[in-house]
Amino acid sequence: MPPDQLDADGWVRFLRPGQTAPRTLTIPPAPLRPTQIRCTWQGRGQLDTGGIARTIQVTPSELLLQLNPVGGEEERGWIELSQTDPADPLREIDCRETERPSKERFHPEFIDFLKGFKVLRFLDWQRTNDNFAARWDARSTPASSSQVTSAGASVEDMVDLSNLIGADPWFLMPYRADAAYIRAFARLVHERVDPSATVYVELGNEVWNDQFEAARQARDEGLAAGLGGGDPTRAQAIRYAQKLCPAMAIWREVFANRPGKLIRVAASHNANPESARVILGHAKTADCVDALATAPYIWIDLEGQRVTDPKWVFDRMPATIDDVFSFAHRNRAIAAEFGKRFIAYEGGQHLVTRDVEFARRVQRDSLMGATYRAYLERWRREMGDDLVLYASTAPIGEYGAWGLREYAGQPTSNAPKLEAVRAFIKAHP
DSSP states (O other): OOGGGBOTTSOBOOOOTTOOEEEEOOOOOSSOOOEEEEEEEESBEEEEEEETEEEEEEETTEEEEEEOOOOOTTOOEEEEEEEEBTTBBOEEEEEEETTSOTTOOSOHHHHHHHTTOSEEEOTTTTTGGGOOOOOGGGOOOTTSSOSSSTTOSOHHHHHHHHHHHTOEEEEEEOTTOOHHHHHHHHHHHHHHSOTTSOEEEEESSOTTOTTSHHHHHHHHHHHHTTGGGGOHHHHHHHHHHHHHHHHHHHHHHHTTTOGGGEEEEEEOOTTOHHHHHHHHHSTTHHHHOSEEEEOOEEEOOOTTOOOOOHHHHHHTHHHHHHHHHHHHHHHHHHHHHTTOEEEESSOEEEOOOSOHHHHHHHHTSHHHHHHHHHHHHHHHHHTOSOBOOSOSBOOOBTTBOOOSBSSTTOOGGGOHHHHHHHHHHHHOO
């Protein structure tokens, strides 16, 4: 909705003629079954339903609906604000399964799924790749109407989830954030996080990867400032290093009373170790961080291969993993030169093809589980430090198959990547 139609928390203040305001509902975790949802609210107006959501009963302050999922890939259910009183707008909408308590913030299935993981990196929760102009007064809070706007999820929710799981949180400071935003963020984390937790923090996401706006911005800023002798990659890396230190200095100051519980991360391209050397070697960058991180993804180019047998992919996995670890070892050696830990901010398989049916066959093959077991064991044996797998839950599509599972509630036995990870965690708690 246009900003002038929203209140400070993002609720619709009024509708113009012909307007409605839909909101997608999150489908409850599998197994798929008809599920009753109760929506409550404050104010006066009318909510309708659509997609797989069907209205059962409605009163002036409550809507009872039923979701009837059948597992379709594009399956959606939604509520839709069709009327609202500008003098007392319909707001504070809360929709949840009828048996779930009103104060429950996170679904128990989600909590159970996350148990066992030691680090939660909030890349997508923070919408980091959007490279938005972060303003603390415009951030999301737990009272916001949505946690998936350009401002991302609230800091409170991310910290509370980490505390609930007993995991260490990993935050990403927006590349365009000013010092006031970074300081306020760090202070809120410091006040709210379990003091026994270790907090990871980095600047932006993949500021070396020109697919992302922040990386292109850093490259252009570096070239404009005459950095790197006119070489775009070096200019980008140096500009990133220039911005990294002031951000990390703020976090160091805020966490001055527990410096051992803060890991300041410099991130670089796994396949370009020289970039890590440029970053850590620039000025006093090495003094500003505690760890070097890369993303040692298992990558095979599937486009244009015209293959239909997953065996073609898995036959190439051993050599691919060898290449990945060859680069990782070089990055680890550079980190050691500067006295820093070497960790992975992302990892796992990186297989992308527009042939979605082939992608499903590859991702669901038992050999994918065997690949993850070999990959994780090798990382433990040869690197011996943190590896953050990307990502938790996501469907298989033409832009990748990033999730350890495809949907919430998927049986582990049907998710070979997740099954391998669970077995690894059990063997190495």
